[in-house]
Amino acid sequence: MRPSMSMRVPSSEEEGSQRDAETRWLGTVLGLAAWTMFFVSLSFAVGWYRMREPWPPLPISTVLLALPGLPLVFSSAMLHRAARVQPVSPREARRLLRLLGMTLASGAVFVAMQAAWTHLAFWNHHFRIPDDGVPASAFYGLTALHALHVLVVLAGVFFSTVRLKRSAEVGDSLRRLSLGGYFVTAMWLLLFVAVYLP
Amino acid sequence: MNLFASDHKAVARRYLWGGLGFLLLGGLLALIIRWQWAYPGQPVPGLAWAMPESHGAMTPPAYTAVFTMHGLIMIFFAVTPLLFGALGHFVLPLSIGARGLAFPRLSVLGFWLYALGGALVLGSFAVRLGPASAGWTSYPPLSTSVFTPSLGQTLVTVAVLCAAASSFLYGLNFVVTVVRCRAPGMTWGRLTLTVWGLFFASVLNVLFVPVLAAATALLLMDRLLGTQFFIAGAAAVGGGGDPVVYQHLFWLFGHPEVYILILPAWGMVGDFVAFFSRKPAHGYRLTAGAMGVVTALSGLVYAHHLFTSGMSPVLGRTFMVLTLLISLPAEVMYLNWLMTLWRGSVRLTSPMLAALGTMVVFGLGGITGLSLGAVATDVPLHGTLWVVGHFHLTMGAASFLAVFAGLYFWFPKMFGRALHEGLAKAHVVSSAVLFLGVFGGQLAAGYAGQLRRLYDPYQYTYLKHLLPLNQWTSACAFLLGAAQVLFIVNLVWTLSRGRVVGANPWKVGTLEWTCTPSPPPAWNYDPVPVVLRGPHALSQPEVLERLGRDWMGQAESFPEESETEPGQAEGVGGMSTSGGAA
DSSP: OOOOOTTTOOOOHHHHHHHHHHHHHHHHHHHHHHHHHHHHHHHHHHHHHHHHHHOOOSOOOOOHTTTTHHHHHHHHHHHHHHOOOOSSHHHHHHHHHHHHHHHHHHHHHHHHHHHHHHHHHTTSSSOOHHHHHHHHHHHHHHHHHHHHHHHHHHHHHHHHHHHHHHTOOOOOHHHHHHHHHHHHHHHHHHIIIIIIIO | OOOOOHHHHHHHHHHHHHHHHHHHHHHHHHHHHHHHSSSSTOTTTOOOTTTTTTTTTTHHHHHHHHHHHHIIIIIIIIIIIIIIIIIIIHHHHHHOSSSSSSSSHHHHHHHHHHHHHHHHHHHHHSTTTBBBSSSTOOOTTTSSSSTOOHHHHHHHHHHHHHHHHHHHHHHHHHOOOOOOOOOOOOGGGGHHHHHHHHHHHHHHHHHHHHHHHHHOOOOOOOOHHHHHHHHHHHOOOOSSOOOHHHHHHHHHHHHHHHHHHHHHHHHHHHHHHHHHHHOTTTTTHHHHHHHHHHHHHHHGGGGGGGGGGGGOHHHHHHHHHHHHHTTTHHHHHHHHHHHTTTOOOOOOOOOHHHHHHHHHHHHHHHHHHHHHSHHHHHHHHHHBBHHHHEEEIIIIHHHHHHHHHHHHHHHHHHHHOOHHHHHHHHHHHHHHHHHHHHHHHHHHHHHOOTTTOOOOOGGGGGGGGGHHHHHHEEEEHHHHHHHHHHHHHHHHHHHHHHOOOOOOOTTTOOOHHHSOOOSSOOOOOOSSSOSSOBBOSOOOHHHHHHHHHSOOOOOOOOGGGGGGTTOOOOGGTOOOOOOOOO
């Protein structure tokens, strides 16, 4: 069937680029889905200890431990919205920059809050790794491993923001980074259930 | 040579040299272990410079370091990188008609992570207190800083993490490449069995390498940050962890790793048996399906490694049944290979001999593994050399022979020169026979009760009579080491003066042999071939009659109707070729 005159036929270069973008998308989806096994394994280890003996309550209240989830979810939501913006006009570009700024800021708040809670637990509540055994190890260790993943996503957003400021095309990267945002949010929920809940 | 070139063939060559180097190092360490068991406490010839205080004799700490590093190096830095890094990187895009891997830069990153890991392993030999010495599995509490405080253990643990990251990256790359980058007409049913093997093994890589990464990350935190995930008993300050958790995590990766190594080998055996019997692979779909079933079951059988860890009897029985079940798909594959060989026009080329060797040693490894899959027989055999003999036959000898089957087969495509067939055959046959000598000897010693990991087994009276057996086994090992000189000579000679070959010296029809020269250009295919049939279109009557040869290219069409007898072209589309179903 011949395309109608109003229909724009994509060039082979555009088709190739679209195909490459779809391949990168699939790679990201598969990679993150597989990497879920990393956190599932960590949770399995914690679950093993929790089945063995009662898990003592952590020295920070559960509500406080849950609080960083808000900026993380917000950060992920902003990244999700940013990934859907087409910066075709200067106004849209400014909006995209604003969304990326909010993503970075709320992500940084999440990391800062996690750092504050671990700091608080260590200094103010004498929650020391050797003395408090596995619960302390899991609290600090798994929080740090998760925070490292968040920082990787935030670093990606930061570099995309810099590239955007230099007028580079970042739509494809942002779509894949938004998957990273969902991933770290979901893994934080897993961490919360496995480690933070008493 | 550009060390950062992202062409998959260049990356493959880098992995090839790295993997062969580590294979040599791991092999030399194996010979030192065998020397210790044949001549306990006597100076190892040529090692006085490394251990001046003992005049070159192995001490117990040096011995534990040597067997630890042998296992680690062979699995993480030699055989896996050779199968995937070298052969997988080279073959997979070519076999599916792709211009390259889906993520070329990822494969460069993967190689450099592997190289970093390799450098850390080599560096660990030079640090105070020596390299890792907690066994290749790095079981805690031995691998925690309480028992192995050396920097070497930490370096090697980081190295394993690097190798794991590299495996994850190329596994992901291979899966996406097969899914997204196949040439037009290259349906799933037209993939070579090698690609099927690499694909399933890559699925296992991406699923289970993160589990190893998690175990290793927790172990590193125990070593470096003072966490207590795996430190228990008197070594723990308060509360304390549980080393058995590490064992579960490790074997959840470790058992699939056996299949990660053997699935590509099975795929190659399936292809080579067909190519060199000049027959379509019997039961192509069943073979590919059986590989899929093994892949699905591989993560569900891991706990047979933990039968002696105090596991619940109910769990033990469950994992026993699953473990024994996994032998069924393997038997399906074996039957298919035998049926392919049956009445075939078998050509005993070097890749075929290596493939047959792989079949034999893996078959023996599989049979000896049945006794370890059943709880009742595993309990007395678990701590003995029987286990060592079994897994060396399956993971060591079979993977090694498969690597060389692949290398002898694709070397002409990689370098445009063919290795010397006589030397190659002598290498393959002597290696296969000597593998049976070495690991058969280990099985016998294990059956007689020799415990594994012993520095000097003969300090126990009941093992003293095994000294002659171990000396014979060691003699086989030294000869096996010497046999590798044949390959080194062949490699050096071929690269400098070897016979230049054409595009298709083996006369087979897969894309890499029929649609691109040897070695292939940067973009592999120009233009990308359109695939018309399966990979094993061999000895088809129509082809013999019309083309005068017994093979046909996957993308090759018959000559125009006018050039052939009228009415014959119509039957071509329906011609039955193995795996030719769209």
